[in-house]
Amino acid sequence: MTKVAKQNLKDKLAYDETFSCVQCGYCLPACPTYQTMGKESHSPRGRINLVKLAAEGKIPLSRLEEPIDLCLGCRACEPACPTNVQYGKILESAKVVLFEEKKEERKGVSARAEDFLFNHIFPYPSRLNKIGSSMFFYQLTGMKKALHATKLINVLPERLSKFDKITPKPAGPFQRRREHHLLPKNQPVLKVGFFPGCIMDTVFRDINNMSMKLLQAAGCEVEIVDQQTCCGALHSHRGDRQTAKELAKQNIEAFEREDFAYIVNSIGGCGAMLSEYHHLFEDDMEWYERAKAFASKTKDISYVLSQLELPFKKDVQLTVTYQPSCHMTNVQKLTDEPLALLKSIPGITFIPMEKPNKCCGSAGIYNLVHYDESMDILDEKMKDVNQVSVDGIVTTNPGCHLQMKLGVEREGKSDQIKVYHLVELLGEACGL
Amino acid sequence: MIELLNGFLKELSHAIDNRKVLTKEEDRYCYSYDASFGQYLPDVVIQPTETEEVATLVKLANKYGVPIYPRGQGTSLSGGPLPVEGGAVIDCSQWNQKLEIYPEDMIAVVSPGVLTSSIDQKANQYGLMYAPDPSSSNVSTIGGNLAENSGGPRGLKYGVTKDYVIGLEVVTPEGDIIKTGGRTVKNVTGYDLTKLIVGSEGTLGIITEAILRLIPKPQATETLMATFHDIVDSGKAISTILQTGIVPAKMEMMDQASIRAVEDYQPLGLPTDVEAILLIELDGHQVAIKEEIEKVRVTCEEMGAKEVKVAKSKEEALELWKARKLVSPAIVKIKPTKISEDATVPRSQIPAMFERLKEIREKYHLHLVVFGHAGDGNLHPNIIADIRDHEEMERVEQAVEEIFHAAVELGGTLSGEHGIGTMKSPFMEMELGEVGLEMMKRIKESWDPNHIMNPGKIFPSPGQRLVLRND
Numbered sequence: 010m011t012k013v014a015k016q017n018l019k020d021k022l023a024y025d026e027t028f029s030c031v032q033c034g035y036c037l038p039a040c041p042t043y044q045t046m047g048k049e050s051h052s053p054r055g056r057i058n059l060v061k062l063a064a065e066g067k068i069p070l071s072r073l074e075e076p077i078d079l080c081l082g083c084r085a086c087e088p089a090c091p092t093n094v095q096y097g098k099i100l101e102s103a104k105v106v107l108f109e110e111k112k113e114e115r116k117g118v119s120a121r122a123e124d125f126l127f128n129h130i131f132p133y134p135s136r137l138n139k140i141g142s143s144m145f146f147y148q149l150t151g152m153k154k155a156l157h158a159t160k161l162i163n164v165l166p167e168r169l170s171k172f173d174k175i176t177p178k179p180a181g182p183f184q185r186r187r188e189h190h191l192l193p194k195n196q197p198v199l200k201v202g203f204f205p206g207c208i209m210d211t212v213f214r215d216i217n218n219m220s221m222k223l224l225q226a227a228g229c230e231v232e233i234v235d236q237q238t239c240c241g242a243l244h245s246h247r248g249d250r251q252t253a254k255e256l257a258k259q260n261i262e263a264f265e266r267e268d269f270a271y272i273v274n275s276i277g278g279c280g281a282m283l284s285e286y287h288h289l290f291e292d293d294m295e296w297y298e299r300a301k302a303f304a305s306k307t308k309d310i311s312y313v314l315s316q317l318e319l320p321f322k323k324d325v326q327l328t329v330t331y332q333p334s335c336h337m338t339n340v341q342k343l344t345d346e347p348l349a350l351l352k353s354i355p356g357i358t359f360i361p362m363e364k365p366n367k368c369c370g371s372a373g374i375y376n377l378v379h380y381d382e383s384m385d386i387l388d389e390k391m392k393d394v395n396q397v398s399v400d401g402i403v404t405t406n407p408g409c410h411l412q413m414k415l416g417v418e419r420e421g422k423s424d425q426i427k428v429y430h431l432v433e434l435l436g437e438a439c440g441l
Numbered sequence: 442m443i444e445l446l447n448g449f450l451k452e453l454s455h456a457i458d459n460r461k462v463l464t465k466e467e468d469r470y471c472y473s474y475d476a477s478f479g480q481y482l483p484d485v486v487i488q489p490t491e492t493e494e495v496a497t498l499v500k501l502a503n504k505y506g507v508p509i510y511p512r513g514q515g516t517s518l519s520g521g522p523l524p525v526e527g528g529a530v531i532d533c534s535q536w537n538q539k540l541e542i543y544p545e546d547m548i549a550v551v552s553p554g555v556l557t558s559s560i561d562q563k564a565n566q567y568g569l570m571y572a573p574d575p576s577s578s579n580v581s582t583i584g585g586n587l588a589e590n591s592g593g594p595r596g597l598k599y600g601v602t603k604d605y606v607i608g609l610e611v612v613t614p615e616g617d618i619i620k621t622g623g624r625t626v627k628n629v630t631g632y633d634l635t636k637l638i639v640g641s642e643g644t645l646g647i648i649t650e651a652i653l654r655l656i657p658k659p660q661a662t663e664t665l666m667a668t669f670h671d672i673v674d675s676g677k678a679i680s681t682i683l684q685t686g687i688v689p690a691k692m693e694m695m696d697q698a699s700i701r702a703v704e705d706y707q708p709l710g711l712p713t714d715v716e717a718i719l720l721i722e723l724d725g726h727q728v729a730i731k732e733e734i735e736k737v738r739v740t741c742e743e744m745g746a747k748e749v750k751v752a753k754s755k756e757e758a759l760e761l762w763k764a765r766k767l768v769s770p771a772i773v774k775i776k777p778t779k780i781s782e783d784a785t786v787p788r789s790q791i792p793a794m795f796e797r798l799k800e801i802r803e804k805y806h807l808h809l810v811v812f813g814h815a816g817d818g819n820l821h822p823n824i825i826a827d828i829r830d831h832e833e834m835e836r837v838e839q840a841v842e843e844i845f846h847a848a849v850e851l852g853g854t855l856s857g858e859h860g861i862g863t864m865k866s867p868f869m870e871m872e873l874g875e876v877g878l879e880m881m882k883r884i885k886e887s888w889d890p891n892h893i894m895n896p897g898k899i900f901p902s903p904g905q906r907l908v909l910r911n912d
């Protein structure tokens with residue numbers, strides 16, 4: 010048995026949390042992977058039970074690996090659960106244990122390459138920026154050889170070419186330059202810090218820039234503080250809690266230097282991570298409090314804009330549907346504000362789709378690592394999209410954005426349906 | 442044993458698409474439980490989606506003597522689908538391909554894995570409804586509902602699953618395909634095998650298709666909430682309302698313990714000093730039920746209600762129902778393990794049953810809350826405990842036994858809707874008598890001569906006791 014297994018797994022895994030599960034099965038219809046994979050081992054109830062069994066030593070950790078690996082982390086099972094099971098915690102604990110368990114095996118070239126990406130690229134926005142225009146996904150292609158034997162090898166060239174098609178054209182050096190401090194025309198109504206994120210800031214820089222302009226137009230003083238870094242969501246989701254903690258500390262410290270009313274982001278996935286920073290420090294009171302303060306200031310841009318007045322200037326004549334980000338719905342629990350903002354755009358016609366809260370299958374880098382599984386989930390989503398006649402799909406998270414674009418592409422509808430981030434439409438309506 | 446199993450698996454692999462046969466340990470563990478107690482590891486899980494496949498695998502099971510256990514979505518509260526003797530779990534939850542509505546015949550034809558609520562939803566599109574509404578209808582399969590003869594709040598007015606099934610396709614325990622009943626409501630040709638299969642908990646065959654009766658969907662609903670200082674008064678209100686000829690679609694009650702739990706969990710402004718809350722829903726023609734809800738209001742007041750609220754809008758109605766919806770999440774905040782009983786008594790005995798439950802709660806020092814379908818005597822005494830506390834769980838087991846005794850003594854039954862499964866089989870003889878139970882056994886023996894179809898359920902093994910633990 011390895012190191013982790015020898016230690017008390019009941020402590021390492023969220024064993025106590027598993028007892029809140031009464032196995033009623035109410036979460037099953039909400040779970041996208043149960044729907045597409047059709048097995049309980051890929052359902053919340055199944056996964057929770059396996060974690061419990063592993064903690065009790067009744068099954069080896071290796072039995073947990075695939076079910077946990079294939080979980081989207083979309084957390085649609087949480088609102089569906091009548092007994093409030095903390096699935097997020099259970100999942101995270103399993104990832105941490107599996108990550109540590111595998112550390113031993115992570116010595117080969119491939120693991121080093123993956124670790125390099127996670128440890129030396131994501132945390133440094135400036136490096137990502139340099140890569141910037143050559144795009145994150147190309148980086149993955151370049152590393153393909155090195156990534157041999159890891160799961161990322163699943164990202165075969167033909168698949169990457171799919172992502173290539175839908176990834177926005179790289180920003181030129183001119184676009185990459187950006188103001189770090191924006192002042193509104195009049196006395197600021199709010200002073201906010203802006204969190205651009207790392208990967209998404211290279212692929213979707215325009216959206217971040219637009220977000221900042223919108224905040225400015227709505228009367229905010231907006232600042233990108235130095236020394237902020239990657240939110241750590243991807244690290245945390247792969248079980249690397251140690252790095253996630255370090256990144257969290259760095260962000261907390263960076264934003265503590267200024268007195269911001271809010272720390273704003275326009276990336277549902279990062280926002281979710283930031284809003285749960287305190288979960289990382291449950292064994293450290295001082296950092297717990299600091300993280301909690303940070304988390305409570307963390308807001309999605311739609312929340313902040315919905316509190317303010319936007320200077321709409323023109324109609325946006327589009328019929329759209331809305332694909333909310335799971336991390337915004339189930340973790341940040343933000344559902345009404347983005348929708349209200351969307352509907353407030355002059356000229357917009359909004360048509361809801363069936364089961365909007367079902368995950369699109371993007372889930373961080375799930376769609377890269379588990380391409381086939383992700384496409385099955387996406388195809389389910391597209392069935393609901395196809396039921397509504399629209400010329401746009403609105404999202405609030407770059408990951409979902411790319412995935413929905415891929416979905417539209419797969420349906421051969423790229424000419425009819427465009428995908429937008431909410432802030433793009435808001436920006437257009439404000440003439441920015 | 443192992444050889445027989447291997448033989449079974451080998452032949453199976455030639456007969457059935459291997460993707461439908463799960464043998465990995467992590468997969469098998471995920472079919473080792475249901476929503477009740479106990480965990481039993483099956484040797485294999487099979488996910489058929491065609492009647493022929495079922496017939497084939499059942500024949501093979503007979504040939505090799507491998508026990509098989511039909512399973513829907515595993516929401517049973519009595520251990521029905523547990524593979525207690527190992528063998529093969531037949532997971533029907535993925536078999537949901539057919540859901541056809543015939544509006545002119547007012548019937549639905551469905552595969553066994555279709556979710557109960559989707560039948561109702563689809564029927565609604567035609568102005569029809571599928572009336573049985575177990576609270577689990579968003580998750581449970583129609584196959585499971587049929588096998589357990591499930592019912593829900595609407596049971597009071599509309600009856601339960603057995604009242605809506607008119608035909609079945611079943612694979613018998615020996616692997617033959619039979620059809621029972623048909624597409625007509627009236628049908629007296631021979632023994633009513635349909636009704637025999639319904640409620641048989643998967644011990645007499647695997648249901649592979651069902652023909653269900655639909656009824657017109659009522660146009661409107663009215664909702665009322667009444668609070669009572671004395672729980673006995675609420676019982677009287679229930680019987681008086683029913684005697685006036687009004688049959689509410691739903692009549693649910695919450696006792697003080699559940700009201701307090703809800704208020705602690707999510708304050709809704711419910712009065713915590715009352716002993717009971719009644720929630721009543723009428724459905725039917727708008728004009729008629731307006732008049733009736735007024736009568737119900739007056740009756741509640743005459744029976745000593747402290748306060749009566751009639752919802753003025755759909756939103757207000759939802760708000761009133763919210764209290765009831767929150768009971769489950771609220772009570773598990775107290776302790777994680779919920780033991781959900783469904784002993785049912787004749788309506789007139791509801792107040793007496795409440796007395797008995799109160800005594801039991803005090804005698805065993807347990808968190809016992811009562812809520813549920815008061816209108817049909819199907820109370821849901823729920824005990825909240827912690828499965829890790831063995832001493833407490835022993836008290837729970839004793840309390841549950843005593844609840845069963847109380848119900849039977851008051852002329853009621855062990856189970857109104859959750860079924861017998863593994864959990865309640867030790868008490869069968871108490872309710873049915875020796876001969877009654879023996880006659881049932883004879884039916885089982887003649888249908889399933891090789892004892893392979895869901896063994897270990899309904900009929901107690903010698904000396905079997907109630908066990909509410911997982912290990």
Ligand SMILES: Cc1cc2nc3c(=O)[nH]c(=O)nc-3n(C[C@H](O)[C@H](O)[C@H](O)COP(=O)(O)OP(=O)(O)OC[C@H]3O[C@@H](n4cnc5c(N)ncnc54)[C@H](O)[C@@H]3O)c2cc1C
Nearest residue numbers: 513514515516517521576582584585588591592643648858
């Ligand atoms: C929170 C909660 C609330 C509930 N509320 C209610 C309620 O209000 N009313 C109520 O009646 N029940 C209720 N139940 C109990 C449960 O949901 C029902 O018994 C339901 O019918 C079980 O359906 P299932 O698909 O989960 O079947 P399972 O639990 O998988 O199986 C139940 C039984 O049916 C058999 N079976 C399943 N499919 C077939 C088939 N195709 N052919 C033959 N046999 C089969 C199994 O062998 C087993 O004996 C509740 C359960 C929970 C967890």
Ligand code: SF4
Nearest residue numbers: 030031033034036090
């Ligand atoms: S809904 Fe909650 S309690 Fe029920 S099975 Fe899922 S996680 Fe467990």
Ligand code: SF4
Nearest residue numbers: 040080081083084086
């Ligand atoms: S997080 Fe999403 S994919 Fe994972 S178990 Fe919950 S609902 Fe299923």
